[in-house]
Every structure is written in structure tokens, then in C-alpha cells.
Amino acid sequence: MILISCLDQLCRQQTHLLTTTTTTTTTRMSGDSNIGAWIQFAKLTSAAGEMAPFPYIKGVAGCIATILEIIELAGKNNKDLQDLAESIGTTIRIIKETVEAHGDTSAAHFRDLCLEFQKYLENLIAELSTIRCKLKSKRITQFLTTKKVSAAIDGYKQRVSNVKADYLVLVTTDTRLAMSGMRDALIKTTQATETAQLRMTSTVQAQADCIRGEIRSLSNIQRGHTAQICEKLQDMRGYYRGQIRELRMGDIYLGKHMYPSVRYSTREYQDCYGTVECSNTAKIIRVYQHSTHDEGAILKRFDEVVEAFINLKHSSIIQIFGICRSPKFLAIVFHGGTRIPFYDYARDLTAKKILSFCTQLFYDLESVAEYLYRQSMFAYFGDLGGAICLNEHGQVVVTNWIFNFEIIGFFMMQMTKDPLQRRIYAMHMIP
The missing domain is CATH 3.30.200.20 (Phosphorylase Kinase; domain 1)
Incomplete structure (x- = not known):
């Protein structure tokens, strides 16, 4: 943004130069009617013309110096001659100052005009030389003050001013276009940079939110695990083998x-x-x-x-x-606070209920026996009065088993290592 501001300031300076340079140049020489000063200026310009960036100005500057010397000899007090000298000097000054200010790019615009102006001045010098050879100094003054000569000189001066003005317009336009292009490029670059920054910031923020969320989640999980571990440790204090x-x-x-x-x-x-x-x-x-x-x-x-x-x-x-x-x-x-002895429970049953109860008892005991067999515990139930009871819900609960043959009331169950040899014998009711 600072560069754009500088370019705007440069553009305004170029526009101001377009409207004021010619006036400033004339003002600096205004009032200076000393033709000798103009002669000295022309000679210096001719000497400087040998160096870049305007070597072609040497010829026209030399011609101007010669004509100014003739004008000086013809009559210093002649206002018309002084105006002519002023016009010629101003013309060469405009060229010199413009080229010095803007270098090679401006010199190219004056090349053809300088060559044409030099040719005109050379012809003018030739005519003045002819008149001077005839020793007619008044004729020289009259010739130089004719409208034809003054108009031609003013014409070249105006053309030089126009070339300068056109050049400054071109420079200003190019500067504005360049500045506009640079401004657009800078705006695009700035927008791209801001977009990239926003995208990066958004990405970082999103990632940061995600990371913070994961950290919070892991923290919660860790706290939960820690609490569970502490709870388990608390519970395991006073536990036998943790069970x-x-x-x-x-x-x-x-x-x-x-x-x-x-x-x-x-x-x-x-x-x-x-x-x-x-x-x-x-x-x-x-x-x-x-x-x-x-x-x-x-x-x-x-x-x-x-x-x-x-x-x-x-x-x-x-x-x-x-x-x-x-x-x-x-x-x-x-576990459990109620245990009904088998005989107490069976004593109050009807014959029909006893049959149903014995059937269910058989399946329950068979299930227990098979489970014990799978646990490699070849167990045999003791009597129904001590080893088998019923809980408050009427469900069979085995409370003990012994490792020998025992009568268990209605049934004697023998679990051998070979399931095919399993035998279940129906027994009579034990009183």
C-alpha cells in the first residue's frame, strides 16, 4: 500500500511537470536579454552534445551559437533581434533540459526535429554569410527581423515545445498505466496474501479446535479411566484375589x-x-x-x-x-437369605405337583452335573436334605457336592469320565 501511494505521488508530479515546465523554463531566462549569455549556453550545449544521451544536439547547438554571434554583431539594442535570440536560446534550452531530465527515452523524440532545425539554421547561416560578404550589416538586421525568419524560428520553438509536451503526456500516461498495472498487481497480491492468511488462519484454527477437542476428549477419558482405576483399587481393598x-x-x-x-x-x-x-x-x-x-x-x-x-x-x-x-x-x-430344605418343600406338594417338580429337579440336576463335568469336577450330589435346597423363588440351589456315590432322594446320579457311560437311576422316595 505504501508503494501505491508513492506511485500516485509520482503521477501527480509528472502531470504538474507537463503543465509547468515550459513556463518555468521561459521564466528562468525571462528578462535576460544578454545575447552573450545565450551564446555561452549554446556553446556549452554543443560541447556537452559530444556525450550521451544526446550527441546529435551538438550540430544544432553549434549553429545556434553562430547565429547568435551574428545577431550580437548586428545590433544588441534591437528588440526584435533580442526576441529572436531569446526564442532560439529557449528552443535549445527546452531540448537540453528535457533530455537531461529524462535521459535516452526523451532524446529519441527530439532527434528528427533537431536534425531538421539544424538544417534550417545551416541554410540561414549560409544566407547570412552571403549578406555579410557584401558588407551590408543593415541588411542582416532586416533579414533576421523579417517575419519569415522569426516565424520559422518560433515555429521550431513551438514544435520543440509540442514534442516536449507530447513526450511528457506519454511519460505521464505510461506512468499511470504502469502505476495502474502495479496497483492491480499489488491489489491481487495483497488479496491473495490476505486470502492465504485467512485460509491458513482458518486451517490452523480448525486444527487447533480439533486438537483441543481431542485433548479434552482424551482428558475426559483419562479422568474416567483414573476414576475407574481408583474405584477398583478402593473396591479391591478388602477383596480376596480381587473377586x-x-x-x-x-x-x-x-x-x-x-x-x-x-x-x-x-x-x-x-x-x-x-x-x-x-x-x-x-x-x-x-x-x-x-x-x-x-x-x-x-x-x-x-x-x-x-x-x-x-x-x-x-x-x-x-x-x-x-x-x-x-x-x-x-x-x-x-448370596441369598432364604433356603428351604428339600423335604419341607416336597412335603406340602400334591401328587401331581410332585411329579412335575421331580421332572424339573431331574433336568436341573442334570444341568449342574454336566456343568461340573465340563469343569473336570467329577462330583456326586449328597442327600437332598443338605446339598439341595430351594430359594425364595422356588428354584433349585445346589449348596454342596461330595466325591463319592450318594443317594440324593429321588435319584442317584453318577458322572463318569466317559459321557457315554453316564447312568441315571430312578430311586424310590426316601422317607
């Missing part, structure tokens, strides 16, 4: 004992109803008998049972909630 709760003896509150069938009861543990500190629902708590004799073997057996319960995930097998591994109080806490 079930590890309770302290003081967290468990025992309630009413659950009495299994006397015939098939075990002395290894006792099941009770109860609650725990970290849950608001009733639980079934299996307390293992404490003994100072062979305490290590008892704890090992307890851990094996816990491991088995943790790994078994079947809808008809009771699920473990937590354990207490205190040496004086080994206990397993199961």
Missing part, C-alpha cells in the same frame, strides 16, 4: 442355625442365617468347625473349597459373596 470380599470376624453377625437332615449331616461345617457389615441383605453363612489340631490342613481344605466356589458360575449353584479367613473363625458367606 470376593474378604471379611473380618467382627463384620459377620450369625443368626439362626440351619439344620440339615440328621442322616446326612456333616460335622465339617454348620450353615446359619446371618448378615454382614457391608451389605443390607440377609446372607447364608457357612462356619467351619475350628480345631487346634491340624490347623494347617483345615485352612488348606477351606481354601480349596473357596477356590471351587469362586470358579463355579451356574444359576443352580449357590454363589459366594465373601469369606473370613480368621484362624479362629473360618466362614463362607453366600
Whole structure:
């Protein structure tokens, strides 16, 4: 934009030069009627004409110097001769100053006119030489003051002024066109630069927004992961192997004992109803008998049972909630707060319902047996009074299994390693 402003200023300067140069040139010599000064100026111009950029001006300047010398000899006080000398001197001055100001480009415009003016002056000098040879000085004055000569000189002066004016118009026009082209180029360049900057800024902004969005998203995800990890760490404090709760003896509150069938009861543990500190629902708590004799073997057996319960995930097998591994109080806490003994449940059924119940029981036990077989646990169910109960929804829940043949009420189920040898025997109702 600064360059465009400078070009505008240059254009205005060229336009001002077009309208004022001729007047300024005349003014500088105005009032200077000393023909000797014009002679000196012409001689200096002739000497300078030997050098570029206007070597052709040497001839016309030399002719002007000769004519001015003749005019000076003819009569210094003759106003007409002084005007003629002024006109001739002004003509050469216009050419010299214009060429000096604008160089080779302007010199070419004056070349033909200077050669023509030189030829005219040479003819004029020849006529003056003829008159002077006849010693007729008055005749020289009369000849030089004729309208023919003055008109010719003024004509050349005017033509020189016109050439200068045309040249300045051309220079101004070219300058304006060049300036306009440069302005358009600068405007296009500026617009392209601004567009590129806007595009770059937009791209950077879009990328920045995208990056900030991704950072926020990753930050949120990271916070979520951190919170989950912290939550899991908090939850895992007090967990056995990160899967079930590890309770302290003081967290468990025992309630009413659950009495299994006397015939098939075990002395290894006792099941009770109860609650725990970290849950608001009733639980079934299996307390293992404490003994100072062979305490290590008892704890090992307890851990094996816990491991088995943790790994078994079947809808008809009771699920473990937590354990207490205190040496004086080994206990397993199961989910569920209601367990109806098999015989108590079957005693109140009609014959028709017993048949339906036994059919469903068969399929449930078969499903459990097949699941245990897939777990490489060749287990056999104990009696229905202790190992199999029903929950509050009337669903069969297996609470234990032993590794030998056992009568389980209506059925005896034997799971062998070979599925083809599986045998299920219908048995009579155990009273």
C-alpha cells in the first residue's frame, strides 16, 4: 500500500511537470536579454552534445551559437533581434533540459526535429554569410527581423515545445498505466496474501479446535479411566484375589442355625442365617468347625473349597459373596437369605405337583452335573436334605457336592469320565 501511494505521488508530479515546465523554463531566462549569455549556453550545449544521451544536439547547438554571434554583431539594442535570440536560446534550452531530465527515452523524440532545425539554421547561416560578404550589416538586421525568419524560428520553438509536451503526456500516461498495472498487481497480491492468511488462519484454527477437542476428549477419558482405576483399587481393598470380599470376624453377625437332615449331616461345617457389615441383605453363612489340631490342613481344605466356589458360575449353584479367613473363625458367606430344605418343600406338594417338580429337579440336576463335568469336577450330589435346597423363588440351589456315590432322594446320579457311560437311576422316595 505504501508503494501505491508513492506511485500516485509520482503521477501527480509528472502531470504538474507537463503543465509547468515550459513556463518555468521561459521564466528562468525571462528578462535576460544578454545575447552573450545565450551564446555561452549554446556553446556549452554543443560541447556537452559530444556525450550521451544526446550527441546529435551538438550540430544544432553549434549553429545556434553562430547565429547568435551574428545577431550580437548586428545590433544588441534591437528588440526584435533580442526576441529572436531569446526564442532560439529557449528552443535549445527546452531540448537540453528535457533530455537531461529524462535521459535516452526523451532524446529519441527530439532527434528528427533537431536534425531538421539544424538544417534550417545551416541554410540561414549560409544566407547570412552571403549578406555579410557584401558588407551590408543593415541588411542582416532586416533579414533576421523579417517575419519569415522569426516565424520559422518560433515555429521550431513551438514544435520543440509540442514534442516536449507530447513526450511528457506519454511519460505521464505510461506512468499511470504502469502505476495502474502495479496497483492491480499489488491489489491481487495483497488479496491473495490476505486470502492465504485467512485460509491458513482458518486451517490452523480448525486444527487447533480439533486438537483441543481431542485433548479434552482424551482428558475426559483419562479422568474416567483414573476414576475407574481408583474405584477398583478402593473396591479391591478388602477383596480376596480381587473377586470376593474378604471379611473380618467382627463384620459377620450369625443368626439362626440351619439344620440339615440328621442322616446326612456333616460335622465339617454348620450353615446359619446371618448378615454382614457391608451389605443390607440377609446372607447364608457357612462356619467351619475350628480345631487346634491340624490347623494347617483345615485352612488348606477351606481354601480349596473357596477356590471351587469362586470358579463355579451356574444359576443352580449357590454363589459366594465373601469369606473370613480368621484362624479362629473360618466362614463362607453366600448370596441369598432364604433356603428351604428339600423335604419341607416336597412335603406340602400334591401328587401331581410332585411329579412335575421331580421332572424339573431331574433336568436341573442334570444341568449342574454336566456343568461340573465340563469343569473336570467329577462330583456326586449328597442327600437332598443338605446339598439341595430351594430359594425364595422356588428354584433349585445346589449348596454342596461330595466325591463319592450318594443317594440324593429321588435319584442317584453318577458322572463318569466317559459321557457315554453316564447312568441315571430312578430311586424310590426316601422317607
